[in-house]
Amino acid sequence: MKPATEPDSPARSKVQMILRVNGESHDVAFVPHKTLLEVLREDMRLTGTKHGCELGECGTCTILVDGVPRLSCLMLGLESDGHDIRTIEGMAGACGAHPLQTAFAELGAAQCGYCTPGFLLAAEAVLARDPTPSRATLVEELGGNLCRCTGYLKIYEAIELAAARMQKGTPDA
Amino acid sequence: MKAFKFLRARTCGEAAQLLAKNADARVHAGGTDLLGRMKERLDTSDVLVSLCDAAGLDQIRVETDGSIWIGARVTLAELAASEACRTFLPTLAEAAGLAASPQLRQRATIAGNLAQQTRCHYFRLATFPCWKRGDDACPVKEAGGVQDTAGIFDGACVSAHPSSVAPVLGSLDAEITVRDAKGPRPVPFDAFWAAPKPGIATDTILGAGDVIEAIRIPPRAAKQYMGYAEVRQKAAFDWALVSCAVRYEIVEGAMHDVRVWFGSVAPAPWRARLAEAALQGGACTDEAAAKAADAALAEARPVAGAAYKEHLARVALRRALADAREGAK
Structure with missing residues (x-):
């Protein structure tokens, strides 16, 4: 990365950075005041990460940074240096949809769908820590993701279905 | 968001040097308050000095x-999970773990939590006039309806400091280490807060070249009884x-060295000295809590829309004392 501690660097000149996104390294140039959300959507064309309130009040821009759910609207692109970023585009594997994605589709856990990428990634992080979460754990851990269609029950049920299938090793049956 | 230069400090000392060289700079760490204000153009600084890489501050x-x-x-998430916090400062771990949402707790820092500016809805939206932003009018004083961000004390500005972690730090007699280019200085918790002034957004004594380096909780010889309670509308977020x-x-058998601090009732975390005096030397009972609440609230002067908070303060004090008494901590 270009040394950002240099006081004379003009605020509007782009910095060149290697971003590690969904397991691949990308060479990206962007202005220093861009949020990671803006860098992902505008400079990398990864528009699966949704742009909501931009103030940390809705959770729809949630991505995983080193496996932990983070708000990409309140993180600068510059701060992603050296971290492993995961967006919804990286969720499906070579064998197709992730079990969470399959369960969300089957159970209708998406209504307007705007909160779905954030919920899926936050849910993936919960299951990575706790493969059989209680409903109370899900409610607590997903408390930062709002669904304005208020479809919470189906979202919890879909995550529980995916968790059960992942335990049995049968991703979509 | 407005363009800015982003300067990464490697140490807190370097951050202080960078702040001294850039008079208009702001300190950045979690960004959960600062970036929101910059997006709303409430803050138009050209330079951010970031602690995101500063050694040791985590x-x-x-x-x-x-x-x-x-x-x-x-971060608030780290405070909530910390073994040292959960063992020695359980009320701090509890308040930090209840705040905001999981994602925000991963970002929001303890220093930013203290230095954050008011969450008054009118202050946060540049389209409204605001006394803190230099206007004559205050929509909260004229508005009807329930006011959630208003306090019940100190009338110059009715907006309350929103932190629930801050009253806990007050109750623990925390000391704030503030650094500028000349070096670090300890600031007692009571002395960290500045009275509201027209056109001044900040609620602390932090000046242009100042950066918070750490929070220090003093040691205690005797067993401590600590309690915390908060009242809010939603279970999460x-x-x-x-x-x-x-x-x-x-x-x-009697309470000694009593501290009672409230959050979200005044422009700064509010130490209820009259409640402390009422409790000092007595037994910790619900009756004592009620008398202490009477003493604390004698000075309350809420705007109409925040009068309900007087009752909530009584409830919160009773629950906090019960929490301490039950000795779960």
Whole structure:
């Protein structure tokens, strides 16, 4: 990365950075005041990460940074240096949809769908820590993701279905 | 968002040097407050000095004298999970773990939590006039309806400091280490807060070249009784409408060295000295809590829409004292 501690660097000149996104390294140039959300959507064309309130009040821009759910609207692109970023585009594997994605589709856990990428990634992080979460754990851990269609029950049920299938090793049956 | 230069400090000392060289700079760490204000153009600084890489500021240490040192960049999630916090400062771990949402707790820092600006809805939206932003009018004083961000004390500005972690730190007699280009200086918790002034957004004594380096909790010889309670509208992802933190010791069956601090009731975390005096030397009972609440609230002067917070403050104090008494902590 270009040394950002240099006081004379003009605020509007782009910095060149290697971003590690969904397991691949990308060479990206962007202005220093861009949020990671803006860098992902505008400079990398990864528009699966949704742009909501931009103030940390809705959770729809949630991505995983080193496996932990983070708000990409309140993180600068510059701060992603050296971290492993995961967006919804990286969720499906070579064998197709992730079990969470399959369960969300089957159970209708998406209504307007705007909160779905954030919920899926936050849910993936919960299951990575706790493969059989209680409903109370899900409610607590997903408390930062709002669904304005208020479809919470189906979202919890879909995550529980995916968790059960992942335990049995049968991703979509 | 407005364009800015982003300067990464490698140490807190370097951050202070960078701040001295850039008069208009702001300190950045978690960004959960600052970036929101910059997006709304409430802050138009050209330079951010970031602590995001600053060495050591993400640590919680139990020092040899028993004091606890918490680096400025320690997040609310780290406070909530920290073994040292859960063991020695359980009310701090509890308040931090209840705040905001999981994602925000991963970002929001203890220093930023203290230095954050008011969450008054009118202050946060540049389209409204605001006394804190230099206008004559204050929409809160004229508005009807329920006011969730308004306080009940100190009328110059009715907006309340929103932190629920701050009253806990007050109850623990926390000391704030503030650094500028000349070096670090300790600031007692009481002295960290500045009275509201027209056109001044900040609620603290932090000046242009100042950066918070750490929070220090002094050691205690005697067993501590600590309690915390907050009242809010939603079970998750919400601000406290009122929070209350208490701490005391027991000497011959009576409360001693009592601290009572409220959050979200005044422009700064509010120490209820009259409540402390009422409790001092007595037993910790619900009756004592009610008398202490009467003493604390004698000075309350809420705007109409925040009058309900007087009742919430009574409830929060009773619950916080019960929490301490039950000795779960």
